Amino acid sequence: MDYRISVLFRAIPVLMAGVSAALGGYVLAHSSGPSARVAGLVLLSLAAICLCLFATAATIIRQLIGRYTTTDRWLYPVFGFAVSGATMGYGLSLLAQNPRPPPDFVAGHVVFGVSMICVCVSCVATSSTRFLLITENSALPEGSPPRSPAPFSAPAAGALSALPVLAALTTWVWAFILLAGGGGGAPAGRFTSGHVMVGLALVCTCLIGLVASILRQIQNTYAPRERVLWPVAAAVLGAVGVILGLVVVAAHSRSSQLSAGFVLIGLGLVCWSILSKVLLLALVWRRTAPLANRVPLIPVGTALLCLFLMAFLFESDDSAVIVGARVLTGLGGICFSLFSIVSILESGTSGDQDESDTAS
Template sequence: MNHGISVLFRAIPLAMAAFCFAYGAYVYTAGDDPLRLTAGPVVFFLGSICMALYCTAATIIRQIVGTYTETAKYIFPAIGYSFALATIICGVFILTSQTSGSLVTGHVVCGLGLITVCVATAATASSRFSLIPRNSADASFSINPQGFTIGQSVTLIGIVSATALAAWVWCILLFVRGTLPAHIVAGSVMFGIACICTSLIALVASIARQIRGSYSMREKSKWSSLVITMGSLAFILGIVLLIVLRSQTINFVGFVLFGLALICWSISSKVILLAKIWHTEFPLANRIPIIPVITALACLFLAAFLFEATDFAHKYYVPARVLTGFGAICFTLYSIVSILESGASKK
C-alpha cells in the first residue's frame, strides 16, 4: 500500500464522521419539525461509529506502512472508547430530558454507543494485525507467542460479547416492559443494533484468534454464517414490521431495520475476507470490498425514495435521514475491508 492510498483510506472514515456530525447537527437545528429531534441526534452519533472505525483503519494502516508506534497502540483504542462513552452519556441525558421523541432517541443513541464500544474493541484487537499474514503462512497451525495470550484473546471477545448481550437484554426489556408505540420503535431498532454488536463478535473473534494463531478452519464458515444470519434476522424483522404495522405510523421502523441489516452485511465482508485468506490463496479477495459499496448504495437509494415518500407520508422523515447516515457507515466499512485486503492477504 503506497502512501497516497493509505492517506485516502484513513481519510474516508474521517470524512464520513464529519458528514454525520455536520448533517446530524443541521437536521437537528433546521426547521421546527419535532421529528428532527430524533433524526438529528441519531445521525450525529453515527459519527461516533465512524470515528471508532477510523481508529481501526489507522491502527491497521500504520502497521502496514511501518509507522505504528507504542503510543499509537494505546491512543487509537482510547479515542474509540472515548467516543463510545460520550455517546452513551449523551443517550442517557436525552432519555432523562423531556424533549419530543426523547424515549426513542435516547435508547437509540445509547445503542449506537454500544456499537461504538464493539468497534473500538475491534481497533484494540487490531493492534497486532501484522501477525495475521505471518500466521496464515504457517503450515503448522501453531500458536504464535508474539500474538495475544489466551487471556487477552478471551477478554477482547468477552468485551464485545458482553456488549452484545447488553443490547439484546435492552431490546427484550423494551419489548416486554414497554407500553407505548415508542417502545416498539426503540425495541425494534435496538434489535437491529444487537444484531450489529453480535456481528462484531465475529469480527473481533476472527482478528484476535488469527493474531494468536488459534483460528481453526472450522471457524471460517462459523463466523461468516453468524454475521449473515444477524443481517438476515434484522431484514426479516423489518419486513414483518412493515406488514404487521402497515396501518400505523410507526411502521417506518421497518426501513431502519433494513439499513441496520445492510450494515451487518457490510461487516460480513470483513469476516468473510479474513476467513477466505486464512491458510489459502483467494484470487477474488480484491472483489470482496464491493460488498460494502453495494450496501452503501442501497442505503442511499432507499433514503432517496423515502425522501420522496415524505412528501405524502411524513412518517418517513426520520428513516430517510437515518439511512443516509447508515450509507456513510457502510462506505466507511468499505475502506476498512480494503485495508484488510491489502494487509492480510499479503503473504
C-alpha cells in the same frame, strides 16, 4: 500500500462521520418537530461509529506503511473507547431527563444502542494492534501451535472477547424489555425504540465474529470451523434484520412503524457490510483466494442500497417516514466506511503491499 491511498482510506471514515454529523446538526438547527429531533440526535450518534472505524483503519494502516509507534498502539484504541463512552453517556443523559420529552425517549435508547456498537468497533481496533501477525501466521502450516509468547495476555484476550458479547447481550436484553412494554414511554415510542435496538443488537452480534476472527488469527488459534462459522453467522444476522424490517414495513399501521422497518433493513445491510470483513479474513487464511479482491464490493453495494432506500423515503411527506430516510443516510455512510476497512484488510492480507515495495 501506497501512502496516498492510505491517506484516502483513513479519510473516508472521517468524511462519512462529517457527513452524518453535519446532516444531524443541520436537521436539529433548521427542522422542527419531534421527528426532526430524533433524526438529528441519531445522525450525530452514527458519526461516532464512523470515528471508531477511523481508529480501526488508522491502527491497521500505520502498521502496513511501517509508521506504527507505541503511541499509536495506545492512542487509537483509547480514542475509540473515549468516543464510545461519550456516546453512551449522552444516550443515558437523554433517558435520565425529568421531565423527558417524548422524542428523547426514542433518541436516548437508539444513541445508547449505537454506543454499544462503538464499544465493539473499538474492540476491533484494539485487537488489530498486532495486525501484521495475521500474515505471518497465515504462512504457517495448518495445525501449528499458538504463538508463544502470546501477542495478548490472557486477561487482555479475555476482555477483548467478552466486551462485544457483553455489549450485544445488553442491547438484546434492552430491546426485549422495550418490546415487552417494560421500557416506559408511549406505545409507538417503545415499538420504534425496541425494533431499532434489535437491529443494533444484530450489528453488535456480527462484530463478535469479527473481533474473534482477528484476535484468533493474531494468536494463531483460528480453527477451521471458524472459517465457516463467523461468515455464516454474519450473513444470517443480516438476513434476519432485512427480513424483520420487511415484515414491519408490510404490517405497519403507523408511519413511525414504517420508519422503524426501513431502519431495520438498513441495519441488516450494515451486518452484511461487516460480513465482508469476516468473509475476507476467512478466505485468505492459509489459502489462495483469487476472488478476495472482489469482497470490498459488498459494502459498496450495501451503501448504495441504503442511499436508494433513503431517496425513496424522502419522497414521503410524512415527517415520521423522513426520520427513516435521514437515518439511512448515516447508515449508508457507515457501510461506505466499512468499504474502506475491508479494502485495507484486503491489502494487508493479500501481500500486495510486499509486491509494491519490491517493485519500488
